[in-house]
Amino acid sequence: MRLYVFDLGSLTSDRNLMVSMSHIAKIDDPECCNSLMEFPVPGFLIETEMGYILYDTGCHPDCMGENGRWPEAFQKQVYYRGDESNWIVTKLKQLGIKPEEIKTVVLSHMHNDHAGCIEYFPNAQFIVHRDEFDACIRCYATHRYMDSYIWKDTDVWIRQRHDWKFLENEDGDYELCPGVTILNLGAGHARGVLGLLVELEETGAVIVTSDAVYCSDNYEYEQAPGVIYDTLGWKRSLQRIKYIAKKKNAQVWFGHDRRQFDQLKLAPEFFYE
Template sequence: MLKSPFIAAKLVIASLAIIAGCSGLPAHQNNSVARLYILNCGEGVAGDISRWSPGVNVGQSMAFADNCYLIKHDQDWMLWDTGVKDSIAALPDGEAPADPRAIHWRRPKTLANQLEALGVKPADIKYVAISHSHPDHIGNVEMFPQSMLLVQKAEYDWPGANNAPRFNPAHPVTKLEGDKDVFGDGSVTILSTPGHTPGHQSLLVKLPKTGAIVLSGDAAHFKSNWNNRRVPSINFDKDQTLASMQRIADVLAKEKAQLWINHDKAQRDTLKLAPEYYK
């Protein structure tokens, strides 16, 4: 007796699922990023922004933002950058820099309090990835002693002041040598973008509704520097910086992605901050 086309189709689907299971491949995979939060990880004023754009804007000050990004993937939590240290929040006038041209940082909200407000404990975060090892990006790494640190080997091995290590050697770490598909499904990809520092990296996040976003770290510090491909005099390598800017531009075009520049406060003021989120 012939089976109906509907029953036959169900049998074929079931058979394919069994074959996939026997081969060790998932029969159905729909992992994705569920939410992306922007956390306020510092605010400051730079005394002279020509420090970041040589020969341009000499003597002009500018407000800077410092963002962290909390990502809820179907599998786990991930934090991108940790901002300036939370202890700055207790200083009435923030933390003044030794160089008056640099950024005078303040911490209106602590990272710890923002995570608590979202019901996220430090132990819930599986991965902490940092764009690079400057203090305004790694200030709170040790708030997450159990989280796997994702950092480029070139950055991890780069000596700090007096040849001191830039990270706690006891902290669990995965030293990357290039790009990294964090969750194995293409939804969150670390991009190697050296130049600002030896192992600087950026992050491509693909959201189901918002679309693709590149979190550029300090590949550029504000939009006019990005538009004009200006390289700060403090950068580790000018040619690498320019090559990384071009690489990010290529990714933006390919993925039809937005560019979120970490320190660009004018842009940050147009975006939703936690507890709101992007999905």
């Protein structure tokens, strides 16, 4: 079994969205200005004897610009940098894999930088938390444009006939195949977040948190992110990740930590197994 790490570009936004209240005015700094923070957009591919498993799809390649899928105001708030080389389809092509070969796509959640390329995988079963799917569809039905659920992305794939599998809160974790388990983390950063536990023979156990934990500050100091749906749910999911990490002696890979990401081996040249 092999685990590939994809560099799907980067986002730049206010640091307070990553770590809440991290940059605020104080009595000795009353004119404190907000600061921008650049962070990676990762994706992951697991090669197993049962086929390929893709975890998250990144941003749509046409998200930016005057006619981009993201609203202009949203583009300025969450600025994406990337080109064709960062597109998930390009990353797969570098490994000799066609999108049609992907049979399982796990969506950690359905925000702009995780579910932007659903439309490119016609033969895949998409696994997502039901509450997260419902939230995305509600945003679509009510034409909420300034939201992390991108209306134009949804408008394309909702017209396609995809195979969906929904996990409920009461379902618990879900084993995809030996060594690959979906961690059903529930509400926190989003309405329903799915993490991933990959147990590799040589590398050992790896927990991929996605946005359940943005970065090391969220994990080590338990500082909540600024983008959060359920604060108490986020704290519960964080403690659960820490419990599993200790139990499995696992590495914990955060969702958008630049410093950590730059230390990982990136596809196509490298992989973990």
